[in-house]
Amino acid sequence: MATIRQKMIELLRNEELDAHDLSQILSIREKEVYEHLPHIVKSLEAAGEKLTIHPYVCLTCDYVFKDRSRLNRPGKCPRCKEGSIRMATYEIL
C-alpha cells in the first residue's frame, strides 16, 4: 500500500495526471486511485506540501465541480444534467 502511494506521489511531482492515467501507470483500478488519494493529501499536508487538484469540468456547459468533496468521477452535471465530464487532474507543485 505504502509503496503505491509513494509511487503516486513521485508521479504527481513530475507531471499532472488524472485518475485514469494513474490507474494505467500503476496497474490498479481507477476506484483504488480514489481510495489512495485522500491518504496522499494527508501525507503531503503532514510534510507541509499540497496536492493541487484541478477539478472536474462539464464539457457541455463548462460547469466546474469546484467544491466537490468526493474525489471520484461525478455521474452527471448538476447544472445541465449531461454526462460528459472532463477528468479532474492532480499534481504536486
Ligand SMILES: [Zn+2]
Ligand atoms: Zn453541464
